[in-house]
Amino acid sequence: MTLENVLSRIDNKMPAATDRLLDLLRIPSISTDPAFKADCDRAADWLVADLQSIGISAEKRATPGHPMVVGHVEGDGPHVLFYGHYDVQPVDPLELWNSDPFDPALEDTANGKVIRGRGSSDDKGQLMTFVEACRAWKAEHGTLPCKITFFFEGEEESGSPSLVPFMKENADELKSDIALICDTGLFQSKTPAIITSLRGLLGEELIIHAANKDLHSGMFGGVAMNPIRVLTKIIAGLHDENGRVTVPGFYDGVPELPAELAAQWDALKFDHKTFLGDVNLSEPAGEKGYTPLEMNWSQPTCEVNGITGGYTGEGFKTVLPAEASAKISFRLVGEQDPHKIRESFRAYVESCLPADCTVEYKGHGASKGSVMATDHPAFEQARAALSDEWPEAAAFAGCGGSIPIAGHFKNILGTDAMLIGFAKDDDQIHSPNEKYDLESFHKGIRSWARILDAMTKA
């Protein structure tokens, strides 16, 4: 059996595959911080060279931001596009890392070996599962099983500003029968998942300005407006006492959860006590009346991701700051319109501004939620293939995260997307000490070999 040969080769070549991933993880490709621009470029070069080493015709393609990497290989059967991103999140607070985030290493833990380092799980490790599956396939067969396009982005963690223009300009080149996206997780540690819906994401940064400079709270306190007070009032008003978002019109387009889907989710017996308990929480904190899976998969959210104003160093400083700012994100579902919500949010903010305060905005991305085409034959083929590889059968699952590219494939290219990934809940993506289980990496590579086989043997 040729699939068995590919799987054996994957098993035998794991040390080399792991070394290649560690090499990629050493590049600090933080896309949101301009200081790391050259590193993002270097990560793109690394991927081009790696694809070329498998015989894939690949190149770095310039954008106004960080470059794309695009590679093609011809073949029979379906045309598959594989998407991943090579950029990573910032690493602060750096002092909470137990080791250098960009000096990755294989580490023994109570739950087995892990690859520790920024980007190990999100998304370099996941991206490389597919590349390594292709490498093993090519080595055994001399060719790849079908026509494959590789499409790697370097701006996913900073709102993908160049993605849509690039897809539009290169639509003919990027169209395919199915887009495979590897940037999601297992449902539970032994249960793989195929994602059926994603939340959209709207990012808003607002800066409240009051006096034209920082003031002394003795001399001005009581008379002068404090912008922190204004900002906290705005934020505190964003949720009602049940945890429901108060922005007018926010819930327009949020669908009722279909009974069939609700039943499927119930059947997953999601263990929210363990999910929350792993991070030292116990109570689901979303809107009352929803299950934890609904809070994360089918309900929208409004979260403050950062806030700052005044003196935040050691000790105390009796200052009335000139400004205070916050970064706020909304996760969106169904037909919620990010542009309308941005307008409504800003109108709400302005309705809260007292005399002498002004507001400045920075928009950070605006994408709708997506629902996947689970009737595409690839979904059942992948479900069977994943179920063969993992101890538990694969689940069709929602996802609380936002991977707007799935919507872009559908809207711009007319291509359905299928999201499969091998991250675990405790991977600490976006947090200090990010890791990727060696098991995720290994079984992830094997899973893609099985999926390619299932999709092409028909």
Next chain:
Amino acid sequence: MTLENVLSRIDNKMPAATDRLLDLLRIPSISTDPAFKADCDRAADWLVADLQSIGISAEKRATPGHPMVVGHVEGDGPHVLFYGHYDVQPVDPLELWNSDPFDPALEDTANGKVIRGRGSSDDKGQLMTFVEACRAWKAEHGTLPCKITFFFEGEEESGSPSLVPFMKENADELKSDIALICDTGLFQSKTPAIITSLRGLLGEELIIHAANKDLHSGMFGGVAMNPIRVLTKIIAGLHDENGRVTVPGFYDGVPELPAELAAQWDALKFDHKTFLGDVNLSEPAGEKGYTPLEMNWSQPTCEVNGITGGYTGEGFKTVLPAEASAKISFRLVGEQDPHKIRESFRAYVESCLPADCTVEYKGHGASKGSVMATDHPAFEQARAALSDEWPEAAAFAGCGGSIPIAGHFKNILGTDAMLIGFAKDDDQIHSPNEKYDLESFHKGIRSWARILDAMTKA
């Protein structure tokens, strides 16, 4: 006339006096930041040497924190103690300074010459007005006009933790007939002020903890508690819609403003439009129903001096932080009890905590407001002397700031305090580009010579 000789000498020796002040300003004696401990020590040494150069027996006295400087000179007549502080505020945001805060210089401005640099007004420049007056007096007379104790502190900007123990341990040495404190401002640029009341200060830092690490807002958003949301709700609840502080019992001990004092304040014709207009504000932001002077002089406040949580760098990061924190200060008046208010505030905070959140506190000082003994003869002597020096007659004025040492002199030593200072509203103390008008420095020195003369010629 010997006073005239002293005043002439002050005028003639201004360049040397200014150079000495610039020298002191070059020492970055930021007391709240442990990184500047050696610099605080160096500022104390500088002052000891400078007092000794006038023939004053002075020494640096160790405390568990930054040292005190104490100097004595014997003489007839009243025993006067002079207090000032040699420590300064932090300088952030450093990027808003037009020059190095610790490379001070004399600068020409549209309003005349100013001494620019951190501490120029608060409080090194003010402290040196008295020292320079004594230097000129000594040079003309060979002695000082009375028994004087010099008492300089290095922890005023960080809550004065060593002050009370030091005063208690050295009470006999520090007792005097009147304590002169130079850490306040003119009422208006041509009108000197003698302070009749000060607000107390209670500082509280609170850190809200939720999950045991930063979380991804896609994976956890909607299910996990966000501590920024909790913190902003707590802060937003601290004021009602009229700007009144909601902490239970907060207004216990706030006196009604006596009609006589209200009439005096009205007579000052405080120009709040200019006061606020100078910092680009227009509307008094305090509790409705009070005049701007009442908001600052006789009403208590609750202000957030700093807030931080989550990602605050460039760009965007969809993180749910593990913690969020704020520094909150209360300015207190009359008989408000800082310890009871701290308790009540903390009970309020805890009543706002949802499941899975805990709070950690750091207390930063707790002092009551003070009312001065304006029937002490020194007050009328100083009022006459100041009125001789300045274009407008001196005013008895309240003060929105907190100089707890006035209360300590009274409570620990039984000594009444008189606060006179020459800072201007636009000195930007605690802010970037702090300055002290050369006129404040010059007329300040002359004012102390006149006051010493008025207090001792009787």
